[in-house]
Amino acid sequence: MRIDRKSEEEQTELLNMTPMIDVVFNLLIFFLVGTRYAEIERDQQVNPPSARHARPVTATPRELIVNVTTDGRYVIAGVEYQVEDLDRLIGRAVKENPEQTVVIRGDRDAILQLPVNVLNLCEKHAVKRKFLTTISPGGT
Numbered sequence: 257m258r259i260d261r262k263s264e265e266e267q268t269e270l271l272n273m274t275p276m277i278d279v280v281f282n283l284l285i286f287f288l289v290g291t292r293y294a295e296i297e298r299d300q301q302v303n304p305p306s307a308r309h310a311r312p313v314t315a316t317p318r319e320l321i322v323n324v325t326t327d328g329r330y331v332i333a334g335v336e337y338q339v340e341d342l343d344r345l346i347g348r349a350v351k352e353n354p355e356q357t358v359v360i361r362g363d364r365d366a367i368l369q370l371p372v373n374v375l376n377l378c379e380k381h382a383v384k385r386k387f388l389t390t391i392s393p394g395g396t
Contacts, residue, residue, distance in 0.1 A: 305364035307390035320349055324362040324370045343377050350381045357385040 322342070323331040330337045337345065349356045358378050362371035371388055378386040 305362075305390050306393040319357045319359050320346070321359045321361060322374050324360065324366050324374065326363045326365045328367070328370055330370075330374065339373060339377075342374065343380070346377050346383065347381045350383055355385070356383055358383050358387070360386070360388045362388065 321332065325331060330339070330342050332342075332345070346356075346358065349358075358374070360371050360374045362368075375386060375388065
């Protein structure tokens with residue numbers, strides 16, 4: 257009985273994985289480029305207090321995130337602001353976008369009045385959506 261063996265060239269043709277690898281790489285590149293990465297501004301020096309019903313902050317392009325440090329500084333996107341400057345900034349942001357959202361990240365060791373000052377500015381400029389962030393107990 258004679259067994260037909262395929263030539264060496266035909267055997268390598270069956271095992272050619274190049275097209276499949278090309279497709280996988282193209283899909284990987286497509287999803288990497290197509291995915292929108294939302295960056296959350298988190299000042300590593302600010303450690304929010306904990307709360308039982310805390311949710312993670314979901315940053316959107318229209319959120320203004322104000323970090324309040326323990327030493328009383330107001331930091332937005334790495335830039336330090338005085339209360340007067342913060343007042344003008346919030347006023348300008350609300351004028352440009354009436355649906356402006358302000359997220360206040362106060363350090364748990366900061367004096368409570370400091371984040372309240374930012375909340376007062378939000379009330380002054382009629383900010384509809386303002387949040388004081390916390391973390392869940394034991395969370396980071």
